[in-house]
Amino acid sequence: MECVVSLCKCWRPVCLCLFSTMFRFRVGSKQCALPTPKMTENGLGHREKVLNMNTMNPNVKRVEYAVRGPIVQRAVQIEKELKEGVKKPFSEVIKANIGDAHAMGQKPITFFRQVVALCAYPDLLEDNKFPDDAKNRARRILQSCGGGSLGAYSAxxxxxxxxxxxxxxxxxxxxxxxxxxxxxxxxxxxxxxxxxxxxxxxxxxxxxxxxxxxxxxxxxxxxxxxxxxxxxxxxxxxxxxxxxxxxxxxxxxxxxxxxxxxxxxxxxxxxxxxxxxxxxxxxxxxxxxxxxxxxxxxxxxxxxxxxxxxxxxxxxxxxxxxxxxxxxxxxxxxxxxxxxxxxxxxxxxxxxxxxxxxxxxxxxxxxxxxxxxxxxxxxxxxxxxxxxxxxxNPPRPDEPSYATFIKERTANLEILAEKAKLTEQIFNTVSGIRCNPVQGAMYTFPRLTLPEKAIAAAKGQAPDMFYCMKLLEETGICLVPGSGFGQRDGTHHFRMTILPATEKLKIVLENIRAFHKRFTEEFS
Amino acid sequence: MECVVSLCKCWRPVCLCLFSTMFRFRVGSKQCALPTPKMTENGLGHREKVLNMNTMNPNVKRVEYAVRGPIVQRAVQIEKELKEGVKKPFSEVIKANIGDAHAMGQKPITFFRQVVALCAYPDLLEDNKFPDDAKNRARRILQSCGGGSLGAYSAxxxxxxxxxxxxxxxxxxxxxxxxxxxxxxxxxxxxxxxxxxxxxxxxxxxxxxxxxxxxxxxxxxxxxxxxxxxxxxxxxxxxxxxxxxxxxxxxxxxxxxxxxxxxxxxxxxxxxxxxxxxxxxxxxxxxxxxxxxxxxxxxxxxxxxxxxxxxxxxxxxxxxxxxxxxxxxxxxxxxxxxxxxxxxxxxxxxxxxxxxxxxxxxxxxxxxxxxxxxxxxxxxxxxxxxxxxxxxNPPRPDEPSYATFIKERTANLEILAEKAKLTEQIFNTVSGIRCNPVQGAMYTFPRLTLPEKAIAAAKGQAPDMFYCMKLLEETGICLVPGSGFGQRDGTHHFRMTILPATEKLKIVLENIRAFHKRFTEEFS
Structure with missing residues (x-):
């Protein structure tokens, strides 16, 4: 679903050696985007681009965005490989890198979507299947839209x-x-x-x-x-x-x-x-x-x-x-x-x-x-x-959609609370992973104890990037290394969302536990 | 519908005298935002704001955006005044300042909105009222969304x-x-x-x-x-x-x-x-x-x-x-x-x-x-x-929604073409307005001949701003002065959309014609 591009050049330079062998570049040309070729005008018609790495906005070059960085790009590529029948030690990629609840299976709130549908296609206001409160809400919103249409600009x-x-x-x-x-x-x-x-x-x-x-x-x-x-x-x-x-x-x-x-x-x-x-x-x-x-x-x-x-x-x-x-x-x-x-x-x-x-x-x-x-x-x-x-402005207690709304909202929040606890509990049983309570939000940011040999094997790239990339290749689990968020020097972390469905989350946590053990043994 | 704020400070400084008397400021405080008070810390607890006109991004200060500039702000205010019962020489504000077709009464394409509604609330996929091509389109799009939901992030x-x-x-x-x-x-x-x-x-x-x-x-x-x-x-x-x-x-x-x-x-x-x-x-x-x-x-x-x-x-x-x-x-x-x-x-x-x-x-x-x-x-x-x-990817000839789609699309484009011609024709009958053919897009940018006395009366503000503001106050028609788009020195224009419904557009054009005559006479 995501385009296959690699962001090596905008990532920490230390990762380049790893990615250049790992990624195939499919952006416009087939060639690898590394390193910057120094092109100049010559008789062969090879002209330097007007907009190139030397002339582009230098501030943009400095931008980094780990949540959709190289690990995620690699995850998308692995998904495509799986579809094409490439054999892997796992059958699916689980993206625990981004707080994207619906992508992880959470269902929309019925009332919200009913009102959006009514606003998008107001003929449905005549439909008996929609509750009155949803219709009233849609009418009120449409009255505030130019020409009564979602298609008009607002202020x-x-x-x-x-x-x-x-x-x-x-x-x-x-x-x-x-x-x-x-x-x-x-x-x-x-x-x-x-x-x-x-x-x-x-x-x-x-x-x-x-x-x-x-x-x-x-x-x-x-x-x-x-x-x-x-x-x-x-x-x-x-x-x-x-x-x-x-x-x-x-x-x-x-x-x-x-x-x-x-x-x-x-x-x-x-x-x-x-x-x-x-x-x-x-x-x-x-x-x-x-x-x-x-x-x-x-x-x-x-x-x-x-x-x-x-x-x-x-x-x-x-x-x-x-x-x-x-x-x-x-x-x-x-x-x-x-x-x-x-x-x-x-x-x-x-x-x-x-x-x-x-x-x-x-x-x-x-x-x-x-x-x-x-x-x-x-x-x-x-x-x-x-x-x-x-x-x-959700349904009010006296409105027909209230009961369903409360049920759906409560269920979503209870499941998240359950998964927050589960995540903390399981991680804290793993020697070499230390996890603070997930008091809120949708993430855990546990600390990893990594063996010296693993840090050496990372060859200068962020050790938690090395760890997460290996985890992805071996288990299909996509996390974001702590280095993408910043951390105290010499510490290593990853961010994982607590969003996968409970049964899947249990498997994810077990797989990370097993991987961490293997990883620690491999580099001890 | 739009918030009532004045943009005098970001507009040409020459307009300030006009606006400061015209506008009542309702942004946060009741006081007029002009001119910049030089505040400093003192014993009375009056502290300079951390973010003020001196410390804010100077590039942002230089930004101008006429399409939603002071004339439009004034138009919104007049709309509120009309609602409150203030007497005006007109009964409604006609916003011909922005290319906002639905706000001017154009109807959405049925097929487009059906598919959006189906995607927003997929329970409707079971509804017999929706044509199969709309359903197929919605299913295909939802399959490409994370978790089959519009609520997931895409790439x-x-x-x-x-x-x-x-x-x-x-x-x-x-x-x-x-x-x-x-x-x-x-x-x-x-x-x-x-x-x-x-x-x-x-x-x-x-x-x-x-x-x-x-x-x-x-x-x-x-x-x-x-x-x-x-x-x-x-x-x-x-x-x-x-x-x-x-x-x-x-x-x-x-x-x-x-x-x-x-x-x-x-x-x-x-x-x-x-x-x-x-x-x-x-x-x-x-x-x-x-x-x-x-x-x-x-x-x-x-x-x-x-x-x-x-x-x-x-x-x-x-x-x-x-x-x-x-x-x-x-x-x-x-x-x-x-x-x-x-x-x-x-x-x-x-x-x-x-x-x-x-x-x-x-x-x-x-x-x-x-x-x-x-x-x-x-x-x-x-x-x-x-x-x-x-x-x-609109309906194809073999699909059930095709005929309606073509009918709606053709009608919208034909009406626009008719209004483009009408606009050119009527403006070119007015002495002092010269209008190029509206070959395309949704706007006309006619040139105004303004009397010297009008330019003097504008007191240094852009004469076409003076003209458009007067037009708005007298007729309720909201245009954007040519000075907001740039023009050769010494020339004057306005931009008007051709989007009002044909009958209303005729009235708008007639009212501008009559206004222009009055204006010219007043300043001759």
Whole structure:
């Protein structure tokens, strides 16, 4: 399903030797894309391309995105080989590399899809098979669309009634703290809004260049966007020994070191955590807000996993709520953008690319600039806006679809909680794998103890990349090496989603256990 | 439906005096966003914002996007005033500012929406009301989606079968010239792909900074993207006296002048033209390709209006086809990206944000970088991908939906052709308005003769902005001033879509005629 291309050149250079033998290149030409041939004009008509590796945008070259990196490309190729009948020690590739719930078999929420279908093809509004609440919802949305059609552009910030529904959702979530629809910007998934905010925040040159603090390990959208914008990445480390907790002293260390070479302007938090699965305590969030206020940092809170909290004693607290509960000294001053998406939680509707951000205390003139900036792309996709509306405004207790909705939502979240526990339990029985509790989100980021000989055998490439590639070749399980997210030097990890169906997840975990044992023995 | 914000600060500064009295600001605070207050920390707790007009990205400040600029914001406000019962000399706002066919009453193609509904809610596959071809199409698409769901991510370049369908569509369109699915990148509307290509093409500093040639008048996505990327805009003028034709000597003048201050790298063409509605001849396209080859420019062909050709003797020729017909000297060397979309033509499905680009002769390594870059945003919205698949692979003559499809498509295109003619005819009866034939696309860009006194009364703001704002206030008709697209100094224009329903369009044209007469008399 994915195109077969290799990203060796954009990956860590150390992997090149491995990939060049592993991959066959099928992009435009049959030839291997490595190394860069130095072409010049000559009498034979061989002309250097206008757009080549030397003339292209150097910031783009620096972008890395491990979640769809070389391991995934190899996984796609293996899938094709399996289809073509190539013999492998396994019968299918299991992609536990990306938080893609539907691809792993999770079913859509019936009500959501009914309303989308009704909006797409309004003739169905006459159909008796659809419940009245779905029809009412569809009618209301269509009335807010130009010409009553999903095919019209919306306002660039999103359909007004949907922005109002988002504001009401946030108010309810946060115990009544007011939310203004004028502060809501709908987006093409959360990624779009995050990149837009980072874009606004990037300025300066040399030592005045904007610096943005991101956690390590991080979700590589952040490092990729910062590379593209040529902003400075300021890394702060989460504490693996404290369940991937965030310590303000580490934030302070990082920002102080950074001030010597850039102008720190923003602090990004992912809560619940990706790839680490931790859930921040209320106290921790307060500390972070106080730190942002003291250090004059714009806060970006990536809260797309807000419904994905599994561990006992853990609870999701939005940055907005904590900020407002800290009183006017903070709630009137600290600038915050928080992000949500249709892609995660219990619905997992990644393909619709729905999302929003809420901005708090943003300079009114900057807001006008933000509105102008998003208008250049016209509007977020309308089906994604519709999906988002249903997420923030699901069936109410007095409506006919309520019971089914609650049943489906609860089942999805319970199964995820069960799989979170299962993952932690099984990994922690493996000697050489140490796994923090998966408190939330959809991932585990266990630490690997790798033998010295394995590190030597990796021949300079990231040892966890070597490990994951071998795992893929031997078992068909596709994970992302920890090096793609960042980790403390000398440590090794992988990220695995907890999304495969329970029975399949058990097999995956058992296969990783067996592989780890073999791997350790082979290199001991 | 659109949020009420004013973009005065990003608009030409000369308009500020007008807007500051005209607009009430409702963004976050009630205060007017003009002018920039210079805030500093003081004992009263007034702190400068972290993100303010001085610290924000200066490139974003330079972005302008007239199609959704201040006139449109004012139009939205007037709509609200009408709803609130404010008396106006008209009863509705008619938005002829944006190519948004469904908002203007065009109906969706039945087959397209049936398939989208079936994909969104596959229970409908059991419903007898849907024709078999729609069901087959939906089944085929769902089989290519992860987990059989629109909610799964696709490959970042798009769903593989859809890319194959796009390639077949291009082959058929271009008389059999081969198209490789590996060269097809699906996108979030054409805008997304255009910005991505411009991003790849931007590099260098000072005199080596990338320059990109764009037509004047232009579609402001281009100038906006170049401003954001801090690339150099190289303007070449279309010849209004030759029906907005493109002359290679003008391209040469522009590129030679530009070489003194930047490194010209790319040439953007919009054909059929936006905002000018011209359709390029085959000869013209050949000349442009030869010029691009000689001057070593990457060609970007924006062909989103490829079905919108109305004038007798005019025909759409794709750049790809002409390039390949020119022989291997060109077809093996000239680098080309061409763009298409679901938003225009006969379908007008803007809200789905579907599109693709085909890249020809792209450096294989740059292609890997392109694939990596698009992977950071995960994938284009799946419903938009589905819509695109239907556009490139509509019902076949032996299928049950064929007759209705052809009827709907033909009707939409015939009505557009009729309105194109009507617009030209009526405008050309008005003394002081001169209008080229609307050969294609969805717009007319007539030239206005404005009295000297009107120009003086505009008090330094663009006279056509003054004209359009007055038109809006007096008639409720929302157009975009020519100054938002660029025009030769001393000339004045507006862009109007031909999309209002025929009877309404007649009224619009009559009202503009009457307004123009009044305006001319008032300022004579």
């Amino acid at each position: 660039s910030t999103g359909i007004e009634v949907i922005r109002q529904d988002v504001a009401r959702y946030i108010e309810k979530r946060d115990g009544g703290i007011p939310s203004n629809p004028d502060n809501i910007y709908l987006s093409t998934g959360a990624s779009d809004a995050i990149v837009t905010m980072l874009k606004l925040l990037t300025s300066g040159e040399g030592k005045t260049r904007s610096g943005v603090m991101i956690s390590i390990p991080q979700y590589p959208l952040y490092s990729a966007a910062l590379a593209e914008l040529a902003a400075v990445q300021i890394s702060y480390y989460l504490d693996e020994d404290k369940c991937w907790g965030l310590d303000v002293s580490e934030l302070r260390r990082a920002v102080e070191a950074a001030r010597e070479h850039c102008k720190p302007r923003a602090l990004c938090i992912i809560n619940p955590g990706n790839p680490t699965g931790q859930v921040q305590s209320r106290q921790c969030i307060e500390d972070v807000i106080r730190f942002a206020a003291e250090e004059r940092l714009f806060l970006m809170a990536d809260e797309v996993y807000q419904d994905n909290v599994y561990a006992e004693g853990c609870q999701f607290h939005s940055f907005k709520k904590v900020l407002f509960e800290m009183g006017p000294e903070y709630s009137n001053t600290v600038e915050l953008a928080s992000f949500h998406s249709t892609s995660k939680c219990y619905m997992g509707e990644c393909g619709f690319r729905g999302g929003y951000m809420e901005v708090i205390n943003m300079d009114p003139q900057v807001k006008l600039q933000l509105t102008k900036l998003v208008s250049v792309r016209l509007c977020p996709p309308i089906p994604g806006q519709v999906l988002l509306d249903l997420v923030v | 970042s370049t798009g769903i593989e079968v859809i890319r194959q369908d796009v390639a077949r569509y291009i082959e058929k369109r271009d008389g059999g010239i081969p198209s490789n699915p590996d060269n097809i990148y699906l996108s979030t509307g054409a805008s997304d792909a255009i910005v991505t290509m411009l991003k790849l093409l931007t590099s260098g500093e000072g005199k080596t900074r990338s320059g990109v040639m764009i037509s004047i008048p232009q579609y402001p996505l281009y100038s906006a993207a170049l401003a954001e990327l801090a690339a150099v805009q190289i303007s070449y003028y279309l010849d209004e006296d030759k029906c907005w034709g493109l002359d290679v000597s003008e391209l040469r003048r522009a590129v030679e002048a530009a070489r003194e201050h930047c490194k010209p790298r790319a040439l953007c063409i919009i054909n059929p033209g936006n905002p000018t509605g011209q359709v390029q001849s085959r000869q013209c396209i050949e000349d442009v390709i030869r010029f691009a080859a000689e001057e070593r420019l990457f060609l970007m062909a924006d062909e989103v209006y490829q079905d919108n050709v109305y004038a007798e003797g005019c025909q759409f020729h794709s750049f790809k086809k002409v390039l390949f017909e020119m022989g291997p000297e060109y077809s093996n060397t000239v680098e080309l990206a061409s763009f298409h979309s679901t938003s225009k033509c006969y379908m007008g499905e803007c809200g789905f944000r579907g599109g693709y680009m085909e890249v020809i002769n792209m450096d294989p390594q740059v292609k890997l970088q392109l694939t990596k870059l698009v992977s950071v945003r995960l994938c284009p919205p799946i419903p938009g991908q589905v819509l695109l698949d239907l556009v490139v």
